[in-house]
Amino acid sequence: MRTLHHLWLSAASRKVRIVLGEKKVAFRLEAEKTWERRPEFLALNPAGDVPVLIEPEGQALADQGAICEYLEEVFPEPSLIGNEPKERAEVRRLCAWFDQKFEAEVTRFLVTEKLMKRFLGLGEPDSRAIRVGLQNLTSHMAYLSWLTERHHWLAGGVFSLADIAAAAQISCIDYVGDIDWEQYPHVKDWYAKMKSRPSFRPLLGDHIPGAPPPKHYADLDF
Amino acid sequence: MRTLHHLWLSAASRKVRIVLGEKKVAFRLEAEKTWERRPEFLALNPAGDVPVLIEPEGQALADQGAICEYLEEVFPEPSLIGNEPKERAEVRRLCAWFDQKFEAEVTRFLVTEKLMKRFLGLGEPDSRAIRVGLQNLTSHMAYLSWLTERHHWLAGGVFSLADIAAAAQISCIDYVGDIDWEQYPHVKDWYAKMKSRPSFRPLLGDHIPGAPPPKHYADLDF
Structure with a gap:
């Protein structure tokens, strides 16, 4: 069984959880208090952040992007990055947009200020x-509107890692x-x-103790 | 002929320039003043940053990570990411380390403060x-020392994209x-x-006009 070291409102961890779910790979979650900087955890990932995926034979894989590419290579079905190189480039461009730009411009501010500071x-x-x-967030929601008005899924007609990257961020903000x-x-659709x-x-x-989500968070009809 | 929109001291642009060179793909450089936020450039890349690679038929590819993966898929020789999934995960983990962590913790501070502010x-x-x-930078040089003491190249015995990502950052700081x-x-070795x-x-x-590099910058024996 694989273990995923994660944090509840780490969008990067959520992205890997969804990818593992899509690929039907069994795993157990282990919450890591990254701010404690445990030496045992730093030995797994010198960057000190989550997610870290522990493979069945014990090897640790770090960095959400590297983990997602690895899972796509080892469990190619269902494909989450696409088949043609240009299509794959667009999926990866959008992943970088949400993993890095949205994270730095929106999630880091809102989740840190509203939850992590209180928690710590x-x-x-x-x-x-x-x-x-x-x-x-307003600019990013405008870009998401533009994308979702044009296509069924963010990178075009097919569900991909880009949708997962975006939804992982959006779920933290929601x-x-x-x-x-x-x-x-x-x-919304x-x-x-x-x-x-x-x-x-x-x-x-x-459900983070002491900081429950709003009622609509878990509603499928919100 | 391909065109690479770039900036001289953008480590991300440098990384793609080296990859194109390793794969012997011909291209011309076009400097883009990203701070002007030209509508024509934003149409190529809504994130507004460099590098952007224009393919021969005119399609624009954005985000350095997506471009490097694309080039690896379209020009597989020489391989820069490796063959085995776990080896590839390590190359990509190190790329993320330098592309994102080193960039945010070192390059953004030093290059922005010492060059871009004056320039703009x-x-x-x-x-x-x-x-x-x-x-x-001291912590990152310690990590680079640890890596280079152990292996011939950063991800192990073989030259890879990890070396390119790190050298692109180091070259800006140098x-x-x-x-x-x-x-x-x-x-140094x-x-x-x-x-x-x-x-x-x-x-x-x-060679940036008005801000020449130190003499050792271009020396092979420094």
């Missing part, structure tokens, strides 16, 4: 950081209650499809 | 930001003169091998 006793949320995160879904009907996938359901059951 | 007329360098960048090479003999590769030579000829 680091003081009050910084309202300026929250304002920046919310402002950036947990802290920051998305006004009525403003984004196409994104897309996210409703994501929520109804069996691979996504476990994320909707996530 | 954004005022004096922020000495605190430079101090943070230099401090982070351009601004911040590496005390005498402190890091193993990294590794970087000397990188500098002598034909794919790397064009980068050593880069």
Whole structure:
């Protein structure tokens, strides 16, 4: 059995959880308090972050992007990156957009300020950081609207890792209650499809003690 | 002929230039002033950053990671990511380390403060930001020392994209003169091998008007 070291509101960890679910690979979750910087965990991943996937024979794989590419190579069905090189380049471009740009411009601000700071006793949320995160969220939701108006899935007609990367981020932001879904009907339709996938359901059951999600978070009809 | 939209001290652009060189793919360079946010360029890459590779038939590919994976798929020889999935996961983990972690913790601070601010007329360098960048550089050079003491190349016995990702970052920092090479003999040996590769030579000829590199920058024997 594989083990995934993760954090509940780490979008990178959520992305790998969904990929494992899509590929029907069994795994157990192990929450890692990355801020404690345990030497045993740093030995698995010197970057000190989650996710880290432990393979059955014990090898540790780190970095969400490297893990997803690895899973695609070892479990090619169903394909999540596509077949043609240009199609694959577009899936990977969108993954980088959500994994890196959305994470840095939105999730890091909102999840850190609204949840992690309180959780770690680091003081009050910084309202300026929250304002920046919310402002950036508006641009990103506009881009997601543009994409979902044009195609059934983000990279085109086929479900892919790009949808998983985006939904992993969106699910963290939706947990802290920051998305006004009525403003984004196409994104809402897309996210409703994501929520109804069996691979996504476990994320909707996530529940951080002392910081419950809004009621609509787990609703398939939101 | 392909066109690569780039910036001289964008490590991501340098990485793609080296990959194109290793795979002996002809291309012309086009410098893009990304800060001007030209609508024509944003139409090629809504993220607005470089590198962007224009394929011969005109399609634009964006995001350095997606471009490198694409080039590996379309020009598989020489292989830069390796053959076995676990080996490939290690190459990609190290790429993420340098592309993202080193970039965010070191290059963004030092290159932005020392060159881009002056170049764009954004005022004096922020000495605190430079101090943070230099401090982070020390940790990263220690990690590079650890890697280069153990193996011939960063991911093991074989030259890979990990070496390219790291050397692309290091070359930007070396351009601004911040590496005390005498402190890091193993990294120096590794970087000397990188500098002598034909794919790397064009980068050593880069010369930003008004901000020349230190003399040792282009020396193969530094």
